[in-house]
Amino acid sequence: MPSVMASLSAGLIILFLACGDAFSDERKDYGLCLDCHAGIEKIGVMHDFPCTSCHIRAELRGGAISSHDKIVRNPSDPSLVRDFCLPCHRREIDALERSIHATVAGIINQTRFLWGAQKAVYPYEYGLSGTLKMLPDPSGSAAQPYSPERLVDDFLRRRCLRCHINTMGEQAAGLYRATGCASCHVLYANDGLYAGDDLAVKKDKTGYPITHRFTSKIPVIQCLHCHNHNHVGTDYVGLFEKDYHKSYRVPSAEGTKSPLIYGLQYHQLSKDVHYDRGLWCTDCHGKEDVMADAAKKSCTSCHRPAEESSGESTEDFVTKAGQRLRASAFSRMSAAHSVDSHQRVRCSACHAQWSFQDYGLSVIREDIVDAYKWRDISIQGEPAAQRIIEENSENPLMIYPVSRDWVSGEIRAGLWSSGWRFRRWEPMPIGVDRDGKYAVLRPMYQYILSFVGGNGYVILDGVVPTRGDGSSAGWAFLPYTPHTVSPFGRNCDSCHENRIAAGQGIYDGEGLDTSLTMPSPPVNGAGRLLDPEERKKLMEPSMSYLRKRLKALAGEPYTPVAPLK
Template sequence: MEQAHAGLIARPAHPEQMRQACGGCHARQVAEAAASPHFTARNEVNAVRAVFGAKASLASLAEIPTHAQIASPLDLVDDLLRRRCLRCHVYSSGDGYSETVRGTGCAACHLAYANGKMSSHAFSRSPADSQCLHCHYGNFVGADYYGRFEHDFNLEYRTPYRAEAQQSRPYGVEFHQLAPDIHQQKGLACIDCHSGAELMGRHGGDREKEKKVTCLTCHGWRKGQPLPLSNLQTEADRLVLTTRLTGKKLVVPRPVHPAHRQYEKKAHCTVCHSQWSFNDQGAHLLRTEQPDDAAWARLAVQGSSEVEAQLNTPAPDGPSQRDKITGAPGRGLWLKGYELRRWERPLIGPGPDGRLHIFRPILDLHLSMLGPDKKVIFDNVGVEPARQRYLPYTPHTVGKAGAFFRERLQPNLPPETKP
């Protein structure tokens, strides 16, 4: 067996090997993907670091500094990102739950996994949604497309209660099943809107690049305009989308209600058409080297298998968490909890373009740290001013606008978020 495996590369598609292993045939794709926001996670990383004092942007998550000593809130954020947050990226093979395990690098998307194992050694040209959900789970865009809203961590809220001791948690935490996005119900997969050209970095204005897809890319198309996606065609003056995975043909409906013309320049489509949105307020994260296991017993489900294992069975040498980029272990454990988790009342406010958008408090973060002697080093360090905690986003929970859609056309962000 050892002789048969001699000279083989364990993870040839990993970012450190993919140029050599994959680039021989796919040099352009490898180069473009390596610089794409989807690959580098630079937008997410820089958004978090900026509100905690970072002055310069990073080109990639791999550039997040490591710190021998945590001396500032930004140092604490860097440690949080590297050791707790960044499990969903191409340097990592995911978490230890059955549907969060995946490949690395190119294989993160193009090599199928299911039930915690590789399904096939054959690379897939067109990944199924199950591949996307290996990363886009929890209360993040992707899971909402399937109507999933994560339960609270407290055991009293993680229904349904089951007789068996071990509950099924394929994505780490159980979820409420809410209304899926209408596009998902009709049969569209993620890649029907988000093409490889978009995901792998070919954004821009020239002919070789594709523009970012929006609602109006398809629903605002008019006869005589160029077709915006390769899986679109015209039939009898109607725009028809052919799904990439199943070949199903769907006529793209045009917005005919007078409200569209009246409000399209005043509000993003999802302000009226999102059925629900993510609203997780007050995410509290504590870095400690001596977790009080009894105090955290009701929050023992953490959405991190690494954290849960050490809360349930404390390590004799003290807790540690791996760096999710290098794999190196480091002392201390990051524990998490929320003040409030809701979905039913989307937060609405003016976005950068002046139109109303749906917002989520994704930067409503509160960081604390205890030293080895349980001395408080940082206590509830949050984002100020409070308006920076809220960012506009596009909920993938689209459905028909309700009869009272005009009530959505009023800002309802908390007063402290106003400039």
């Protein structure tokens, strides 16, 4: 226990240090920034203001600044943004505060619904900003949480919401970032080190942006500071989380210990073709999409059917990185594209090379823990939790761990740990999304919950939560768009007459772990599983399908690669 407190207070000190050297000197005017910060970059042509306009509150401007503490480190932080940025950016800020990037309403309402804490996902009820109700803070409640619906807010706050632009998240490789506008518009390197010319900033101290610049040219690496783990984002660059167990900590090619990124090591899978061509996330996900949940692009926004462009070339476009590219046209006449029923299939359902299939998520909150049992699985993609486990895993005594609420910043008793049954990228079950189109499904998630109270009593022992509307277990598969696009689609057999695609799981057999590969329905409003009719159509091919298949594989006329005998 003392060591936990020590480590946490050490962490807090580091955090404070990272937030600017706290010092003050009565004789000095800290408003004369460039006396110390000689060489610092100009923030950008659009913000050509004196330092104090952005870093000193209006009421303090004009006089001498007696302490460095009075200096605002990040004027775009949600707590300050209305004082500093609002006069120029009212429209953006208003929209952003209501957007999913600020409210995180998707994760919140979906998880609360699956754990039985609310009756429906839509319309969103809770969020972290905007007009939604604030996610309840469990710390005020005196009652011991004894059911999933009373644990969900704590789980969300301590395990999920570290990626949230209103507050800082973890400070570790890949995860360094700012808050508010700066969380996207000020670029951080994965090592969190400053690479500019400001003489006052140490070059070996983590937690700094690359340079003191504000930009709208946002590269992939910046988005990945939050969109990591097995979520859309990492898939675009071909990353898939490795397993937690220490036997998967592969040393580098030179035999040295390989570093963790985003709290874990990653598999290098096939990248999205758009990434290979040099496209950034922001080339497709523009301002209105990212900051206002509007004007989303689709594949056909860029890729037009060759037949419609009637010989004229599609227009060139310049990427955010400054490359001139031309989107390839596709043929409506190809075997796959010409199928009538395929008009309702998402491009990604065929063009995805792989997907996130994380089966069976066991989560446990322990208010008293024998850290020894976690010794081999301390690395769970959560650097803070990892530190607590590793500092205590050789300790024969039970400890009372504490961990951070990422939303309020508060430290509370208890530590969340998690593990999977197995994680795969190969299976791609098919379902129907909210627009009625066929899309790849991913489990999100198959929760099994446990809770050990401070006195050591097991209050929840491997409980499967029930959805808030009581309809079924709180396990869901959701349709999504894997960002693992291949220039050519998967073959017919990857869906047709394919039991995994049809939602029948990898193997027959009740009670086996592999039955987790059988999808459970998405939450209401997010789509549905295939109905029996659709499943039958997929599994019992029609004559017209078989002709198409032959055409796709054999062309006309068919030429075998090697003549036989």
